[in-house]
Amino acid sequence: MLKQERQQKIVDILNEEHKVIASDLSKRLSVSEDTIRRDLKELDHQGMIKRVHSGALRKGPPVEDFSTRQNIYNETKLNLATKALDFIKDDMVLVIDGGTTNLQLVHQLPLTLKGTVITNSPPIAMALANHSDVEVIMLGGTLFKQSMVNLGIDTFEALGKMRADLYIMGIYKIDAQIGISVPSMAEAQIKGKMTEISTEVLGMVTNDKLDTISNHIVCPTDQLTYLVTEQVKPDIKRMYENQRIMIVD
Amino acid sequence: MLKQERQQKIVDILNEEHKVIASDLSKRLSVSEDTIRRDLKELDHQGMIKRVHSGALRKGPPVEDFSTRQNIYNETKLNLATKALDFIKDDMVLVIDGGTTNLQLVHQLPLTLKGTVITNSPPIAMALANHSDVEVIMLGGTLFKQSMVNLGIDTFEALGKMRADLYIMGIYKIDAQIGISVPSMAEAQIKGKMTEISTEVLGMVTNDKLDTISNHIVCPTDQLTYLVTEQVKPDIKRMYENQRIMIVD
DNA sequence: GTCAAGGAGGCACAAACATGCAAAAAGATA
DNA sequence: TATCTTTTTGCATGTTTGTGCCTCCTTGAC
Numbered sequence: 001m002l003k004q005e006r007q008q009k010i011v012d013i014l015n016e017e018h019k020v021i022a023s024d025l026s027k028r029l030s031v032s033e034d035t036i037r038r039d040l041k042e043l044d045h046q047g048m049i050k051r052v053h054s055g056a057l058r059k060g061p062p063v064e065d066f067s068t069r070q071n072i073y074n075e076t077k078l079n080l081a082t083k084a085l086d087f088i089k090d091d092m093v094l095v096i097d098g099g100t101t102n103l104q105l106v107h108q109l110p111l112t113l114k115g116t117v118i119t120n121s122p123p124i125a126m127a128l129a130n131h132s133d134v135e136v137i138m139l140g141g142t143l144f145k146q147s148m149v150n151l152g153i154d155t156f157e158a159l160g161k162m163r164a165d166l167y168i169m170g171i172y173k174i175d176a177q178i179g180i181s182v183p184s185m186a187e188a189q190i191k192g193k194m195t196e197i198s199t200e201v202l203g204m205v206t207n208d209k210l211d212t213i214s215n216h217i218v219c220p221t222d223q224l225t226y227l228v229t230e231q232v233k234p235d236i237k238r239m240y241e242n243q244r245i246m247i248v249d
Numbered sequence: 250m251l252k253q254e255r256q257q258k259i260v261d262i263l264n265e266e267h268k269v270i271a272s273d274l275s276k277r278l279s280v281s282e283d284t285i286r287r288d289l290k291e292l293d294h295q296g297m298i299k300r301v302h303s304g305a306l307r308k309g310p311p312v313e314d315f316s317t318r319q320n321i322y323n324e325t326k327l328n329l330a331t332k333a334l335d336f337i338k339d340d341m342v343l344v345i346d347g348g349t350t351n352l353q354l355v356h357q358l359p360l361t362l363k364g365t366v367i368t369n370s371p372p373i374a375m376a377l378a379n380h381s382d383v384e385v386i387m388l389g390g391t392l393f394k395q396s397m398v399n400l401g402i403d404t405f406e407a408l409g410k411m412r413a414d415l416y417i418m419g420i421y422k423i424d425a426q427i428g429i430s431v432p433s434m435a436e437a438q439i440k441g442k443m444t445e446i447s448t449e450v451l452g453m454v455t456n457d458k459l460d461t462i463s464n465h466i467v468c469p470t471d472q473l474t475y476l477v478t479e480q481v482k483p484d485i486k487r488m489y490e491n492q493r494i495m496i497v498d
Numbered sequence: 499g500t501c502a503a504g505g506a507g508g509c510a511c512a513a514a515c516a517t518g519c520a521a522a523a524a525g526a527t528a
Numbered sequence: 529t530a531t532c533t534t535t536t537t538g539c540a541t542g543t544t545t546g547t548g549c550c551t552c553c554t555t556g557a558c
Contacts, residue, residue: 003546004301005268022504032548037505053555054504122371122387129394138371138399140389140407145378150387158389158403251524252536271514281538286515302545303514 001111006031007039011048014058017078021055024082030112080204081105084168084228087202090114092165095194096124098149099170101204103127109134118162120150120190137162144186151186159193167198169224171205180224200225255280256288260297263307270304329453330354333417333477336451339363341414344443345373347398348419350453352376358383367411369399369439386411393436400435408442416447418473420454429473449474 006029013028014020022040026033044051050059081104088094091114096102098121106127113134119125120139128136139158141150169191173181180203182188195201201224255278262277263269271289275282293300299308330353337343340363345351347370355376362383368374369388377385388407390399418440422430429452431437444450450473 002268002270002301002303002306004306033504034549035547038547041505122374125371125392126375126397128392129397132394136392136394138387138389138392140387140399140403143374143377143385143387145381145385148375148378150389154389154407282514283516283539284537287537290516 001029001031003039007043010036010039010043010056014049014056019055019057023054024108025055027085027110028108030110078104078108080206080228081108084202084204085109087166087200087226088113092116093163094118095162095164095167095198097121097168097170097191097194098124098147099172099204101206102168102170105168105204118159118164120155121148122150123148144184147183147187149187149190151184151190155190156193159190159197162197164194164198165200167194167201169194169201169203171203174203174205174227195223198223202226202228204228250278250280252288256292259285259288259292259305263298263305268304268306273304329477329479330357333451333453334358336415336449336475337362341365342412343367344411344413344416344447346370346417346419346440346443347373347396348421351417351419354417354453367408367413369404370397371399372397393433395432396436398436398439400433400439404439405442408439408446411446413443413447414449416443416450418443418450418452420452423452423454423476444473451475451477453477 009029010020010025013025022033022036025036029036040049040051040056043049044056048059050057080101084105085108088109093116095118096106097119102121103123106124109128109131111131113131115133116135116137117124117128118137118139120141122138122143125136125138128134139150139155141152141155143149144151169180171180172183175181182191203224203226205227206229258278259269259274262274271282271285274285278285289298289300289305292298293305297308299306329350333354334357337358342365344367345355346368351370352372355373358377358380360380362380364382365384365386366373366377367386367388369390371387371392374385374387377383388399388404390401390404392398393400418429420429421432429440431440452473452475454476
């Protein structure tokens with residue numbers, strides 16, 4: 001990767017995430033921390049960013065871009081994504097479904113990651129375009145625009161021909177009484193199948209979603225391996241501790 | 250290969266790929282790195298490109314991502330898209346494959362359009378997210394990142410279960426001798442199948458692509474119904490006039 | 499205060515670069 | 529066509545740039 005390209009990427013990331021940590025950038029851009037520090041120093045000297053201890057802040061007044069990025073900046077999701085990164089290694093076959101939390105995770109994946117990603121989410125697939133050593137297998141189906149995932153019988157059947165090491169599940173709602181639930185039957189079926197074909201399942205959920213209402217289709221949870229969240233409510237923690245599920249917080 | 254021709258090619262590649270690396274160009278154009286460096290130096294001096302260490306960047310406003318990239322510089326594609334709109338009516342079943350020209354077309358579609366769109370291109374699918382009366386059927390497969398389309402046997406078989414009224418084909422290269430050609434066999438097969446299941450086929454091609462080299466897989470053209478282009482070269486016009494193909498320019 | 503994490507500066511090495519030169523290619527003139 | 533001239537190319541040379549590692553110093557959290 002070209003130096004200028006990398007520095008431009010740092011500025012782009014900064015515009016979206018409002019702050020960057022040097023050590024994070026080092027992993028995401030797959031260069032040493034020294035190089036990142038030199039980049040930050042140059043960009044600061046050019047006036048493009050504001051250098052601070054451990055990283056950098058974006059400069060000037062918060063200029064809003066009109067694109068649909070307003071929800072992307074979310075420190076909670078960033079933290080979740082960083083935690084989940086520890087479970088992703090080279091040469092794995094991953095299943096990643098939709099959701100902004102998962103999208104955030106994909107954006108944090110190091111550009112040098114090798115492996116295979118199976119996804120039914122066009123935004124996830126597009127976000128992997130720069131990862132030249134990741135083979136992206138897109139699952140077809142009918143596009144559900146609300147959550148931007150492909151669903152349907154074709155999706156289900158295509159999944160039946162595959163096996164994966166890890167399924168990264170975006171969770172809409174988790175509840176001590178009914179477990180994991182999603183807004184539609186179609187999505188529940190696909191999530192169930194994704195769970196079935198994966199050796200391990202990692203669920204990611206932001207704390208604010210724990211109490212969201214209106215989802216009543218229960219998705220199988222018996223194979224959930226990890227649950228990554230910000231702070232787990234005691235009752236949920238108890239519930240999953242009984243099921244040998246690793247909670248990361 | 251002439252020097253001038255080679256330098257033009259470098260500019261073309263740069264417009265497509267937004268960056269070039271000197272050592273890459275050396276291999277792709279089969280000349281020494283020294284020659285490439287001299288070319289880059291000249292082009293930079295002419296103001297055609299921006300030279301950086303290890304390669305060059307294209308001039309003009311920095312390009313962030315695929316979704317914004319096509320809007321900025323391409324009046325030609327916008328004109329083409331507008332012309333093609335005349336052939337799209339409510340309640341049609343459309344097949345739309347990849348390419349920035351097609352993406353431009355989709356962005357021009359009225360938000361009130363009703364119908365069904367079958368596509369193997371994630372960017373196309375995402376661009377249709379706001380068209381609430383368009384059902385989007387996404388074809389799965391292996392994502393080819395260069396052109397951002399899904400290809401493979403699954404894509405082919407899924408197409409076999411469908412029928413469409415109109416296939417809007419993005420054309421890489423068209424030539425009076427060999428017809429329409431694409432960079433890979435996989436893409437040729439999918440384009441052939443899309444043609445097969447569609448009643449009518451509309452091809453869109455920007456004039457500057459008429460002479461692009463390096464694509465040698467011929468894609469069936471006998472069912473081409475319309476050809477939308479900027480200005481058609483006489484020899485190509487003659488070729489298609491013999492085949493009852495309507496040329497729009 | 500202590501101490502781990504982050505940062506500055508120096509060093510080393512590989513990759514990329516400029517320059518000069520000779521050979522090859524292209525073009526011109528007869 | 530044959531010969532001369534000009535341009536273009538590839539190679540050899542020393543030089544510069546970018547990067548990672550190392551050591552020592554600074555910061556800031558506890």
